[in-house]
Amino acid sequence: MLSEFPFYALALVTLFAAIAAMTLRNLVHCALCAAAAFTGVGALYLLLDAPFVGFAQLLVYVGAVAILIIFAVLLTCAAETGPGIAFSSSWLAGVCAVALVLAGLVLPILMSPSLDRLAPPVAGAPVKDIGNQLMTIYVLPLETIGLLLTAALIGAVVIAMQDKPDAQPASDVKPPPREIADKDLCLR
Amino acid sequence: MTTPLSHYLLLSALLFSVGFAGAVLRRHAVLVLIGIELMLNAANLNFIAFWRYGPHPEALTGLMFAIFSIAIAAAEVAVGLALVIAIYRHRKTSQVEQFQALKG
Amino acid sequence: MRSARNPLARLSTEMDGSIDQIFVSTLHRIASLAPPAAQPLVSMLLIIAGIMVVFGSCFALTTIVERKTLGRMQNRYGPNRVGPFGFFQPIADGIKMLTKEDIVPFSADKALHFLAPLVLTVPVWLAFAVLPVGRNMAAIDLDAGILFFFAIGSASELSVFMAGWSSQNKYSLIGAMRAIAQMISYEVPLLLAAMPVLMLSGSLSLADIVQAQPPGHWFLFTPWGLAGFGMFLIAATAESNRSPFDLPEGESEIIAGYLTEYSGFKYALFFLGEYLGLFAVTGLAVTLYLGGWQAPVSFLQWFPSWAWFALKFAALILLFIWARATLPRLRLDQLLNFAWKFLVPLALLNLLVAGIWWWTGRAQFPGLLIRWLVCSAILAAAYILLGRGLKDHKLPPHRYHYAV
Numbered sequence: 001m002l003s004e005f006p007f008y009a010l011a012l013v014t015l016f017a018a019i020a021a022m023t024l025r026n027l028v029h030c031a032l033c034a035a036a037a038f039t040g041v042g043a044l045y046l047l048l049d050a051p052f053v054g055f056a057q058l059l060v061y062v063g064a065v066a067i068l069i070i071f072a073v074l075l076t077c078a079a080e081t082g083p084g085i086a087f088s089s090s091w092l093a094g095v096c097a098v099a100l101v102l103a104g105l106v107l108p109i110l111m112s113p114s115l116d117r118l119a120p121p122v123a124g125a126p127v128k129d130i131g132n133q134l135m136t137i138y139v140l141p142l143e144t145i146g147l148l149l150t151a152a153l154i155g156a157v158v159i160a161m162q163d164k165p166d167a168q169p170a171s172d173v174k175p176p177p178r179e180i181a182d183k184d185l186c187l188r
Numbered sequence: 189m190t191t192p193l194s195h196y197l198l199l200s201a202l203l204f205s206v207g208f209a210g211a212v213l214r215r216h217a218v219l220v221l222i223g224i225e226l227m228l229n230a231a232n233l234n235f236i237a238f239w240r241y242g243p244h245p246e247a248l249t250g251l252m253f254a255i256f257s258i259a260i261a262a263a264e265v266a267v268g269l270a271l272v273i274a275i276y277r278h279r280k281t282s283q284v285e286q287f288q289a290l291k292g
Numbered sequence: 293m294r295s296a297r298n299p300l301a302r303l304s305t306e307m308d309g310s311i312d313q314i315f316v317s318t319l320h321r322i323a324s325l326a327p328p329a330a331q332p333l334v335s336m337l338l339i340i341a342g343i344m345v346v347f348g349s350c351f352a353l354t355t356i357v358e359r360k361t362l363g364r365m366q367n368r369y370g371p372n373r374v375g376p377f378g379f380f381q382p383i384a385d386g387i388k389m390l391t392k393e394d395i396v397p398f399s400a401d402k403a404l405h406f407l408a409p410l411v412l413t414v415p416v417w418l419a420f421a422v423l424p425v426g427r428n429m430a431a432i433d434l435d436a437g438i439l440f441f442f443a444i445g446s447a448s449e450l451s452v453f454m455a456g457w458s459s460q461n462k463y464s465l466i467g468a469m470r471a472i473a474q475m476i477s478y479e480v481p482l483l484l485a486a487m488p489v490l491m492l493s494g495s496l497s498l499a500d501i502v503q504a505q506p507p508g509h510w511f512l513f514t515p516w517g518l519a520g521f522g523m524f525l526i527a528a529t530a531e532s533n534r535s536p537f538d539l540p541e542g543e544s545e546i547i548a549g550y551l552t553e554y555s556g557f558k559y560a561l562f563f564l565g566e567y568l569g570l571f572a573v574t575g576l577a578v579t580l581y582l583g584g585w586q587a588p589v590s591f592l593q594w595f596p597s598w599a600w601f602a603l604k605f606a607a608l609i610l611l612f613i614w615a616r617a618t619l620p621r622l623r624l625d626q627l628l629n630f631a632w633k634f635l636v637p638l639a640l641l642n643l644l645v646a647g648i649w650w651w652t653g654r655a656q657f658p659g660l661l662i663r664w665l666v667c668s669a670i671l672a673a674a675y676i677l678l679g680r681g682l683k684d685h686k687l688p689p690h691r692y693h694y695a696v
Contacts, residue, residue: 022210063446
């Protein structure tokens with residue numbers, strides 16, 4: 001039981017952080033709890049003898065994705081949610097869908113006897129082997145990912161660029177704009 | 189390593205449902221994206237768990253999948269957040285229920 | 293970490309019993325007093341205590357050395373009241389910081405305001421675990437050591453944001469956003485400048501990188517090494533928010549940026565975290581380019597390895613202090629342009645040049661000269677052309693009016 005303590009501690013932390021990330025009202029707190037959940041998952045990778053993926057997860061998710069999310073929250077002035085409800089208006093259908101998905105995932109796991117197995121004793125994943133395989137077996141996905149990342153970065157920059165000043169704003173459906181109070185802290 | 193595989197899979201299933209619940213039930217576009225990222229993380233955890241507990245861990249297949257998945261997730265979150273920012277600039281709102289211009 | 297090598301194992305057993313291995317043998321002697329089941333734990337605790345004592349006192353020493361060096365470079369004495377030549381100043385500073393009132397703004401986000409200094413300091417202490425401070429003296433020898441180091445470094449950027457946002461102060465937020473923009477922009481050249489070293493030593497493990505630099509063959513003594521070292525140092529200065537890249541905490545501009553609302557012990561923790569980050573990245577620079585604990589020429593190998601590391605470390609810290617005293621601060625747009633339009637292309641070309649260097653590794657004498665000339669020519673041409681791209685032509689010529 002003592003040897004399973006790291007797994008249970010990390011699992012609890014990750015799950016609580018994920019639930020907090022999805023239920024808190026203040027979006028900045030949500031983003032930071034999501035970063036904590038990503039760290040928890042990274043630590044679980046370390047527990048599973050995959051240090052390269054664990055550190056890559058920390059570097060990419062905590063070091064980049066979390067900061068991107070925070071920038072987006074600040075640039076859309078969304079830190080304090082308005083007086084409205086935080087959850088969707090069609091929440092009943094959503095809850096049913098979530099219950100179905102949860103049942104569909106958990107029941108097969110619990111009913112399948114072959115998944116109760118323990119780990120084989122040795123699983124080394126030396127970085128040299130990862131690099132070797134990336135350059136021989138997986139070289140095509142590697143190059144494609146490079147292309148994909150370049151396209152995604154250029155696309156993101158183009159989409160998020162400021163429009164020219166004489167562009168017309170969208171004139172169809174105009175929702176009531178939320179008043180940005182002076183005390184709201186954001187980067188408008 | 190005395191935790192059975194089913195524990196990792198259960199955790200992954202729970203994380204996936206939490207992410208799914210957030211993506212479906214919250215109103216703000218950024219939270220939908222956070223939910224999607226949690227789902228991707230849960231799937232990656234599944235891959236690594238099956239790699240570790242599988243019959244051929246020296247083949248590194250699960251690891252490779254997870255590495256590529258992390259890279260793709262990073263690209264996707266960049267583009268998604270750029271979209272959210274661009275829409276906010278036009279519509280002054282980021283509630284997903286307000287984006288109904290294509291509706292019937 | 294099961295794939296890490298055993299911290300109690302030795303990479304090489306030569307020079308056992310000598311002064312070079314004095315710390316390692318003391319550790320083994322003390323650890324052997326514990327029951328065998330607890331020995332790894334006891335040795336780890338001793339290593340942690342050692343790292344905290346050494347780098348903590350390094351922090352105290354650096355604060356006073358920096359102030360006195362800055363003072364001398366500015367033609368004045370530094371602090372010289374407390375103790376002999378002012379060298380007890382860190383004690384006075386510590387007492388002051390610990391006894392100051394801890395003020396938290398009324399509308400601040402209390403939880404984040406409290407957690408921000410912790411989120412900065414904890415990962416930074418972790419980064420010292422992989423630095424090979426001497427022969428056989430890396431606390432943990434991870435297979436993916438450099439990746440661990442950079443992952444931990446990038447986790448500290450969240451603390452900057454937490455500090456700036458939780459203070460609920462416009463200037464703190466602006467300072468925090470500038471700091472984050474600067475840190476993520478300079479992470480790219482930092483990583484790219486470390487890439488050629490990984491390429492040429494064939495491993496991500498820091499102990500292997502040091503072994504790949506025998507005396508006289510440090511990576512600094514190659515054209516790509518020189519360029520890479522320069523870029524690494526510049527990016528390291530920017531990552532630690534030090535002058536000339538200290539716009540986020542520019543004392544004359546934005547009060548204290550994201551640290552405005554911090555006082556007392558929390559401010560001391562931020563200060564500590566910043567300096568420890570500087571030490572970690574300096575240690576990495578020494579390991580990657582200056583040969584770690586290796587001697588510069590083979591007949592100086594009698595000098596202990598940890599002493600070589602300490603000397604190189606001290607030299608780099610003095611270089612950082614010198615840069616702080618001499619160079620003016622960069623403006624935010626100048627800073628970002630410099631990172632993206634100069635350092636990143638140069639770092640990518642450096643990678644290409646390192647590849648050429650590796651590919652011509654077996655050349656004989658005339659080939660060696662050609663190798664040097666070709667690599668240096670590519671780097672020099674890139675430097676000049678990219679430098680021209682940085683000039684901004686929009687400002688009118690300055691007119692200086694001197695008082696007569």
